[in-house]
Amino acid sequence: MTPVRVLAVASEVYPIIKTGGLADVAGALPIALKAHGVEMRTLMPGYPDVMRLLSGAEEIRRWPDYFGGPGRLLAGARDGLDLFVLDVPHLYERPGNPYVTADGVDWPDNGVRFAALSRIAADIGHGLVPAFVPDVVHAHDWQAGLAPAYLHYDNRPRPGTVMTIHNMAYQGKFSRELVGSIGLPWDSFNVDGVEYFGGISFLKAGLQLADRITTVSPTYAREIQSDEGGMGFGGLLRERASVLSGILNGIDISVWNPHTDPHIAYRFSAEELPFRSANKAALQQRLGLDPRPDALLLGVISRLSWQKGLDLLLKAMPTILGDGMQLALLGSGDAELQDRYQGTARGHPGRIAAVIGYDEALAHLIQAGSDALLVPSRFEPCGLTQLCALRYGAVPIVSRVGGLADTVTDAATGFTFGPVTSENLSAALARASLAFHDKPAWRQLQLAGLATDVSWRNRAGEYATLYRDLVASRRTA
Numbered sequence: 001m002t003p004v005r006v007l008a009v010a011s012e013v014y015p016i017i018k019t020g021g022l023a024d025v026a027g028a029l030p031i032a033l034k035a036h037g038v039e040m041r042t043l044m045p046g047y048p049d050v051m052r053l054l055s056g057a058e059e060i061r062r063w064p065d066y067f068g069g070p071g072r073l074l075a076g077a078r079d080g081l082d083l084f085v086l087d088v089p090h091l092y093e094r095p096g097n098p099y100v101t102a103d104g105v106d107w108p109d110n111g112v113r114f115a116a117l118s119r120i121a122a123d124i125g126h127g128l129v130p131a132f133v134p135d136v137v138h139a140h141d142w143q144a145g146l147a148p149a150y151l152h153y154d155n156r157p158r159p160g161t162v163m164t165i166h167n168m169a170y171q172g173k174f175s176r177e178l179v180g181s182i183g184l185p186w187d188s189f190n191v192d193g194v195e196y197f198g199g200i201s202f203l204k205a206g207l208q209l210a211d212r213i214t215t216v217s218p219t220y221a222r223e224i225q226s227d228e229g230g231m232g233f234g235g236l237l238r239e240r241a242s243v244l245s246g247i248l249n250g251i252d253i254s255v256w257n258p259h260t261d262p263h264i265a266y267r268f269s270a271e272e273l274p275f276r277s278a279n280k281a282a283l284q285q286r287l288g289l290d291p292r293p294d295a296l297l298l299g300v301i302s303r304l305s306w307q308k309g310l311d312l313l314l315k316a317m318p319t320i321l322g323d324g325m326q327l328a329l330l331g332s333g334d335a336e337l338q339d340r341y342q343g344t345a346r347g348h349p350g351r352i353a354a355v356i357g358y359d360e361a362l363a364h365l366i367q368a369g370s371d372a373l374l375v376p377s378r379f380e381p382c383g384l385t386q387l388c389a390l391r392y393g394a395v396p397i398v399s400r401v402g403g404l405a406d407t408v409t410d411a412a413t414g415f416t417f418g419p420v421t422s423e424n425l426s427a428a429l430a431r432a433s434l435a436f437h438d439k440p441a442w443r444q445l446q447l448a449g450l451a452t453d454v455s456w457r458n459r460a461g462e463y464a465t466l467y468r469d470l471v472a473s474r475r476t477a
Contacts, residue, residue, distance in 0.1 A: 060084075140164050153187075163207060224237055312376050376417075382407075396449070
């Protein structure tokens with residue numbers, strides 16, 4: 001097995017900093033790849049939380065002026081991850097969310113902030129760090145999308161490049177004036193480069209110029225080649241279909257392990273499923289739900305948004321209430337949806353609970369204590385909560401889109417519905433309720449889910465094969 005060196009570029013990495021599923025992938029994939037002969041180091045920005053956790057990192061390079069202020073490149077390790085950190089305080093030393101202000105508005109200099117990340121990725125690709133010269137630079141989402149562009153327009157020998165789409169909805173669009181100030185040549189500003197409807201798109205740059213494109217499920221790879229699913233990039237992705245592939249995400253099964261999970265009330269395994277009831281009781285008590293073991297308890301752990309279909313779930317509330325179900329929701333996002341869920345919970349105490357925000361321990365308890373886990377997304381590149389649900393014996397009820405369609409089998413490991421409407425969601429809830437009250441049938445669904453491989457083991461192997469194929473193709477080109 002030929003060793004391969006890969007530089008991953010990501011704007012967030014779990015458990016160091018997380019706002020969504022990108023962080024989970026960026027944190028778990030490098031560790032899983034070690035078994036496949038891939039040495040991966042991950043480049044990320046030096047946000048305040050990152051700098052606190054890597055206080056003893058080694059300084060590799062220093063610049064008096066890096067995109068408008070002093071900067072350093074650091075190397076360190078944390079939680080089994082080998083990291084490069086771009087420490088540029090004037091770009092990254094900001095509190096809270098990495099991308100938006102406290103008011104939820106994008107930082108106005110996000111274009112410069114993430115261009116700087118991509119530029120240093122390209123420099124590492126060119127050999128800036130002699131001890132680690134990568135064979136491949138793997139860019140994750142729009143924040144790293146300029147890395148393939150810088151490498152392309154540098155017109156020097158370079159490593160192979162891979163661009164992974166975690167969500168087509170986020171495209172990193174900025175004005176054309178940014179081009180010169182971030183060090184791209186003006187000849188990059190065209191339809192075959194970074195130009196996108198008169199401005200630039202970091203995601204478009206990566207999709208156009210990377211050697212290979214991946215996304216996080218086979219079904220989503222097909223969906224994004226349509227005009228609707230491609231969100232403006234369907235035509236480009238159809239043109240590049242020969243280098244586009246879908247590789248399912250996995251989850252870190254050492255973190256998501258009901259047999260060892262420190263966040264749940266009672267640990268259990270597939271052979272100890274009756275012990276899940278203790279977690280259900282603990283979840284009901286914590287959230288003020290009626291202590292009813294006979295009620296189908298639905299869990300939701302989600303961003304509250306149109307994409308996630310959480311408005312449809314509100315419309316399906318008569319089915320939930322009329323059929324004696326309970327709902328435990330954890331999430332944040334759209335202010336109107338937050339208010340509506342909180343109002344619904346106030347109107348139905350003991351039946352509906354809504355916790356606005358994110359709580360890692362509560363997320364684990366919802367997986368361990370809810371009977372079913374709801375993911376009614378209108379589109380979903382992969383989804384991770386349904387993978388955790390399978391691992392914890394919470395039966396997934398999901399829309400038949402993207403990675404949800406690839407990971408949940410209707411009436412075998414969960415319930416799927418489509419097209420994505422409130423009526424079809426209500427019908428799926430009714431089917432789940434019937435199955436829940438047939439204890440042998442429900443137990444079979446749970447056991448089938450628990451037997452599903454949701455780990456990174458085989459999926460990491462697909463990335464390793466992709467890297468090796470890319471390296472081999474460039475050597476023979």
